[in-house]
Amino acid sequence: MENATLPQTVTYTGASLLFEVLQQHGVEHVFGYPGGAIMPIYDALYDSDVNHFLCRHEQGAAFSAIGYARAAGKVGVCFATSGPGATNLITGLADALADSIPIVAITGQVPTGAMGSDAFQEIDVFGLSLACTKHSFQVSDVNDLPNVLHQAFAIALEGRQGPVLVDIPKDIQLAQIETTLEDFSRLTNKVKLPPANVGSAIALLSSAKKPILYVGGGVGMANAVDELRAFADTTGMPSVSTLKGLGAINPDDEHYLGMLGMHGTKAANLAVQECDLLVAVGARFDDRVTGKLNEFAPNAKVIHFDIDTAEINKRRAAHASILGDLKVNLPALEIPLSIEDWQSQCLAMKHDFAWRYDHPGENIFAPAVLKEISDRMPDKTCVTTDVGQHQMWAAQHMQFQDPSDFLTSGGMGTMGFGLPAAIGAQVSRPYDCIVAVTGDGSFMMNVQELSTIKRFQLPVKIVVIDNAKLGMVRQWQDLFFNGRLSETDLSDNPDFVMLASAFDIKAKQISKKSEVTDAIEEMLDHDGPYLLQVKIDAKENVWPLVPPETANDKMMESTHE
Amino acid sequence: MNNYQLTIKVDDKQVVLERILQVTRYRGFLIHGIHAEVNTGTQLGTVVLQVHSERPISLLIDQINKLIDIKEVKVDNDVTAQIVG
Numbered sequence A: 001m002e003n004a005t006l007p008q009t010v011t012y013t014g015a016s017l018l019f020e021v022l023q024q025h026g027v028e029h030v031f032g033y034p035g036g037a038i039m040p041i042y043d044a045l046y047d048s049d050v051n052h053f054l055c056r057h058e059q060g061a062a063f064s065a066i067g068y069a070r071a072a073g074k075v076g077v078c079f080a081t082s083g084p085g086a087t088n089l090i091t092g093l094a095d096a097l098a099d100s101i102p103i104v105a106i107t108g109q110v111p112t113g114a115m116g117s118d119a120f121q122e123i124d125v126f127g128l129s130l131a132c133t134k135h136s137f138q139v140s141d142v143n144d145l146p147n148v149l150h151q152a153f154a155i156a157l158e159g160r161q162g163p164v165l166v167d168i169p170k171d172i173q174l175a176q177i178e179t180t181l182e183d184f185s186r187l188t189n190k191v192k193l194p195p196a197n198v199g200s201a202i203a204l205l206s207s208a209k210k211p212i213l214y215v216g217g218g219v220g221m222a223n224a225v226d227e228l229r230a231f232a233d234t235t236g237m238p239s240v241s242t243l244k245g246l247g248a249i250n251p252d253d254e255h256y257l258g259m260l261g262m263h264g265t266k267a268a269n270l271a272v273q274e275c276d277l278l279v280a281v282g283a284r285f286d287d288r289v290t291g292k293l294n295e296f297a298p299n300a301k302v303i304h305f306d307i308d309t310a311e312i313n314k315r316r317a318a319h320a321s322i323l324g325d326l327k328v329n330l331p332a333l334e335i336p337l338s339i340e341d342w343q344s345q346c347l348a349m350k351h352d353f354a355w356r357y358d359h360p361g362e363n364i365f366a367p368a369v370l371k372e373i374s375d376r377m378p379d380k381t382c383v384t385t386d387v388g389q390h391q392m393w394a395a396q397h398m399q400f401q402d403p404s405d406f407l408t409s410g411g412m413g414t415m416g417f418g419l420p421a422a423i424g425a426q427v428s429r430p431y432d433c434i435v436a437v438t439g440d441g442s443f444m445m446n447v448q449e450l451s452t453i454k455r456f457q458l459p460v461k462i463v464v465i466d467n468a469k470l471g472m473v474r475q476w477q478d479l480f481f482n483g484r485l486s487e488t489d490l491s492d493n494p495d496f497v498m499l500a501s502a503f504d505i506k507a508k509q510i511s512k513k514s515e516v517t518d519a520i521e522e523m524l525d526h527d528g529p530y531l532l533q534v535k536i537d538a539k540e541n542v543w544p545l546v547p548p549e550t551a552n553d554k555m556m557e558s559t560h561e
Numbered sequence B: 001m002n003n004y005q006l007t008i009k010v011d012d013k014q015v016v017l018e019r020i021l022q023v024t025r026y027r028g029f030l031i032h033g034i035h036a037e038v039n040t041g042t043q044l045g046t047v048v049l050q051v052h053s054e055r056p057i058s059l060l061i062d063q064i065n066k067l068i069d070i071k072e073v074k075v076d077n078d079v080t081a082q083i084v085g
Ligand SMILES: Cc1ncc(C[n+]2csc(CCOP(=O)(O)OP(=O)(O)O)c2C)c(N)n1
Pocket: A386, A387, A388, A389, A390, A391, A413, A414, A415, A416, A438, A439, A440, A441, A442, A443, A465, A467, A469, A470, A471, A472, A473
């Protein structure tokens, strides 16, 4: 029959249908690991055009899917088998939930008839998913599968983005279904947001004398970087950013004061503490941002822009809330302000408290290395980090042109994120430079993914900031636990250069300031993957630091002059 | 401690009750009564929850509303007047 308007009914198995639907949603790459209960899906993969990246641990697959999603602004997809495969995904799902990252995780499940019998490799992944996904599905009839999969993609992307899990029993993967697959039923956004309260917000904005723009990860997720920058330009407001917001404001914007919060810049934190209006855009007053909540920005009224109603008044009451799409709502408030005195006060603080890179002795100063990498890396480089001191130094001393150029585990603070996230980023942006900044503790948490780099010859640049310690924990033990260094020594780590060479990855170790520039150039010029081990003094701390439950203006600062 | 009664209309999908219970516990509300009509074979289910907490009920309402299969959440007693907004 030639008539193209008449939909053809095709017989699929659940497994082959999965790949049809993935392709309908534009999925080209998936990250995963096979096993018994997902074998029909892997069998269908064999005939599919979807590229599968075999990771070496399901956690690696989940983080790679996250890195892919964040670097490309698309949905990331990962596969795992039932039982231990599924539980290994859980940390990745939690990470994606905390940072609102759209991923779809497909897990195999034991056959429907065996479910609930403590079958081999059976775990109630659906039950586990309740606490760590935006939504989850367990498919009990193959005829539901197309719609469930469409919904999974729609839910991952709509409103505040997040992870969705689809658990598919093995018999459903094998079952046959006749369908036209024409029915691409999208969920309509059920949350009808009330009209934005623009009037009162404009009144607050135009009467403010000391306003601050507080930028969060929501800006990048809403694809509203241009609108935000236009808003910052027109209003001339001094701005600060959260960890996840970095890259949203142009780092060269003269009124941009840097990151706020526990390891924020002094200028950013002092300005926020003094402001009379806080314009929060896609930010959620996280405890790492606010310090002691009831002393955070104590004189400020709040205008809160968000897509998620539940964030309004959750931790800080808003005087005006503007719910909905930032791309629409930010321009509605774009008015010029006359705040010259406040601008110059903030500029003076920015100048007075600028970062200093002078550092005594021959030992390498990690902030200076990261700044130099940032200065030398090509445009559109995407940096991932792990968690700890190196993460905070990267956030403080590197500059990003877009939020999709800085991938870090913010809400969950998950060690082991950096390497697999860099793999996902490299897959989604094959021609961009991808740099993973990691610590000697975090690196070892997903070190098996060096195999994935080797297999696919991904030219990821890995910078291990090596203090032979769990540095951030060691810093807290020194500062807040009387220097009782409990279980934070890593001086018996393997030789990272030798380790890299076991995966055919070129590597170099440096430990002196004089070696830094050449090593960075060599790394950035190298065509393939490269590991640069940067030995630093174990005693270096991240400054400034706002101690826990303390107001943000009472930060501790570096003592060395 | 404030007591509240929520009436929640749900799209009658699998485990919607479990989802509501999980969110309620996680957000710091103790359940002291529940009546649920779910898995009815119709599109609509109803869950009535009696909870108490020191936290404002608006917090729980917002979080339950975020669940995908929720149609409507209503607070039945007017204890809310003092905490919303
Ligand atoms: C999975 C996980 N376990 C434990 C922690 C707690 N933690 C936070 S930072 C840190 C130390 C990280 O050490 P390293 O990766 O070497 O980075 P450094 O702080 O030395 O730069 C630890 C253990 C965590 N964030 N994630």
